[in-house]
Amino acid sequence: MNYNSAILGVALPGTLSLAAQTYNGWFIGSGFEYAFDWLPISGLFLKTEFRYSQYGGNGVNVPLTATAAGGGVPVTGAALNSQKATEFISTELVWRFNWFGR
């Protein structure tokens, strides 16, 4: 994350930045999967899924750091609080290789 301009009403030279951050969360989803049962080889599937995810239930505080040119200004004690949600739609080709001899 990179921020430009001013924050907290205080003009900051250069760029504010946030380090890359990892958020933990949960997801729920639904989908369809299709087996290519008419192919001469077995085990090929195609599936499409939708997932909804939520991260940082009460918000994750990411420390803000000023990395301005010429030394920069430390932004002591400042953080960005963030709650995130994502929606993923994906399509995948699947190969089931373990047939347990059946």
Add this chain to the structure above:
Amino acid sequence: MKFRLVTAAALVTLAALGSAGAADLPPPVYKSVALPPPAPVYNWTGCYVGGGGGYAFWQQDSFVTVGGTAVTASQSNGGKGWFGQGQVGCDYQFTAPLFGVQTVIGAFGDFAGGSITGSSSFPGVTGTEKESSTWAVGGRAGVLVTRAFSHTSMVATLKPASTG
């Protein structure tokens, strides 16, 4: 097949009751006809690898704090973009005891990487943010709609995502 033979025998018996005078007719000969075997249930049991991709959106509500106290209003931002993903998992297919429904349960883990990019801005501040990777482990359960088609619902246990 047995049922059909029994039925045929019963019918013959009824007919014989009505034609008692024709005792010198040769008994009819029945041959068992080989029926085609029922279509095998396609096997969904096994471990798998998968690869693909898709499109994603993210939203966030965020605000700036100093010393733990909010100093800006909460602001909603969003992003979108493409991603690719790989997955491993295992499934087990069985017949549900109550309704005889072909059921598939499984567990999986996957990793997605991409550039799901959007704004992360506040009044007086403009910023960009990118979700670069995400991984998840979860379980799923579904039913076979046809022998080759299943509907699945997933519940996750953990899904960290990285942004930068």
